[in-house]
Amino acid sequence: MKKLFSNIKEYFSNNYEVLAAAIIFTIIIVAGFEFYKAIVLMLEFIVVMEVVKMISDFIKKQKLRLRFVIDIFIIFLIRDVIINTSYPNKDYFTILFLLFVIFVFFIFRILAIKYSPGVVKLLKNKKEEND
Missing domain, CATH: 1.20.58 (Methane Monooxygenase Hydroxylase; Chain G, domain 1)
Known part of the structure; x- marks a missing residue:
C-alpha cells in the first residue's frame, strides 16, 4: 500500500497537469458551474x-x-x-x-x-x- 502511494505521488509530481486538471474538474462539478x-x-x-x-x-x-x-x-x-x-x-x-x-x-x-x-x-x- 505504501508503494502504491509513492507511485501515485511520483506520477503526479512528474505530471502535475493531470493533478491540476483533476482538481479544476472536481471544483467545476462540486460548484455546479x-x-x-x-x-x-x-x-x-x-x-x-x-x-x-x-x-x-x-x-x-x-x-x-x-x-x-x-x-x-x-x-x-x-x-x-x-x-x-x-x-x-x-x-x-x-x-x-x-x-x-x-x-x-x-x-x-x-x-x-x-x-x-x-x-x-x-x-x-x-x-x-x-x-
Whole structure:
C-alpha cells in the first residue's frame, strides 16, 4: 500500500497537469458551474496570461514577438467559437467565419515562425559555414 502511494505521488509530481486538471474538474462539478462557462473562463485566463507574457517580453527585450500577438488572437477567437456553439440558436455563418479567421491566423503563425528574423539569420550563417 505504501508503494502504491509513492507511485501515485511520483506520477503526479512528474505530471502535475493531470493533478491540476483533476482538481479544476472536481471544483467545476462540486460548484455546479456549467462546463462551457468554465472553459470560457479558463480561455480568458489564458488570454490574460499571454498578454502579460507579451508585455513582459516587450519590456525585457524591447521587441514585440508577432507569435505572441497571433497566439492571443487565436485563443480569443477559439473562446468566441465555444461561446457561439453553446447558444441554443446557433449562428452557423458566424461560427464558420470565426473558424476561417482562426485558420488564417494559424497560417500567419506558421509563416511568422518560418520567416522569423532569428531563423533567417541562423540559416544564412549555416549556409556561409558550409560554403
